[in-house]
Amino acid sequence: MSTEARPRTQRERRARTRAALLDATIDCLVDLGYSGTTVQEICRRAGLSRGAQQHHFTTKAELMAAAVEHLAGRLRDEVRGTLTAPQGPRRIGEAIDLLWRGFSGKLSTAALELWVAARTDEELRRSMLPVDRALGRSTLEIYREAAGADLPAERLETLYWLTVNVTRGLALDAMIGGDPARRAHLLDEWKAIATSVALEAGRPGPRSGRPAPWKDIPAPGL
Amino acid sequence: MSTEARPRTQRERRARTRAALLDATIDCLVDLGYSGTTVQEICRRAGLSRGAQQHHFTTKAELMAAAVEHLAGRLRDEVRGTLTAPQGPRRIGEAIDLLWRGFSGKLSTAALELWVAARTDEELRRSMLPVDRALGRSTLEIYREAAGADLPAERLETLYWLTVNVTRGLALDAMIGGDPARRAHLLDEWKAIATSVALEAGRPGPRSGRPAPWKDIPAPGL
């Protein structure tokens, strides 16, 4: 029997229960959607009582806010975990695959539910914005390191955000029940396009001089 | 006083009430989100009673299903309405702008709410899938006509769906509260990329031979 069999110290108990609640929250979001997610069900899945939940997170909104950070952390781990620093000629395609995998899993589904809910929930949105922003930044950072000096920073950012948005759209399509084959095809096409764009170092911008680079990167997250 | 001041015939009354309810439903989806949308509020906004609603749509699910079709119709009108058949060298950029405008308005926001809700609501999803599929097809058709024979059909479809997905992602970003300047920048970049892709008639595919074209186009809609 491991030393983790049953938490004896308060700190351990606290951490375990909180984690159980937050994981259950994410599960609920994935399985039932935001509107179907109720504290009752969360507690049921976590194997805890309403009282326990209320002890740790007084209100439902508080629980959701905490779930946001928990989710961001797990997403970050997922991205970092799958990043195998692809190098070589096909590295861009691999990077896109990576982003796609990261943004089409269960965690991202939960994030989507939260974001859509946050649209009409001021409090939730305030909780999510900074967390999501930080996640976006750190993810971009990972790719920036992986790219090294091969790619101008600006070009990389453009491709990164375009890819993020394409994958977001494809993730939605997958949610909806779109054709997987079509998604795969589009992803392949996008890889080819992104690769060729990345390689054309001197490609002209939208019109003549390219617009000023945009600072202050906001939310990806999904 | 127009002849429409107060509907006298039953058929008219019916059509008016139904339209009022469905429009109110869409308004609610935009303002309150799916989880915040309640039949009570819908009736309040429509200026009708619960009884009236129930007379036309027995259950809430039925009302939502009808709202889906209503929404699709309005979206289709919107797309058709703004389509001014842009021709000339910059037509691709204009077309992308069009798609973006169509997919980032209020109606699309409502559609997004419905789609996200449909993910965990089998019944709603069954209602939405065919409607959305038809909408996607007809929209693509519009662009196919606009493009004429200038662009290979396959290339057009790829660009169309990629654009749809990019705009979907950007629409999400807008919802969330992302930076408008960044979205504008990304849209410009995408226009440039799409244009260059469209013009390079002989650009190689993902690898050597391009994959078989994918049939059976499913859902865009958002």
Next chain:
DNA sequence: ATACATGCGTGCAGGACTGCATGTAAAGTA
């Protein structure tokens, strides 16, 4: 060992929403 703090369970009240049953007025029909 005693007193306090923390983690957690149970029961209840208030509120909200959906669905139904009943009633009334207006439109259509013979």
Next chain:
DNA sequence: TACTTTACATGCAGTCCTGCACGCATGTAT
């Protein structure tokens, strides 16, 4: 004009969810 159908309103019941108060047990400090 008398009768039927349709459109719409009102009231009520059942259900579900959230938040709170209280009670018990287990850690923790002195």
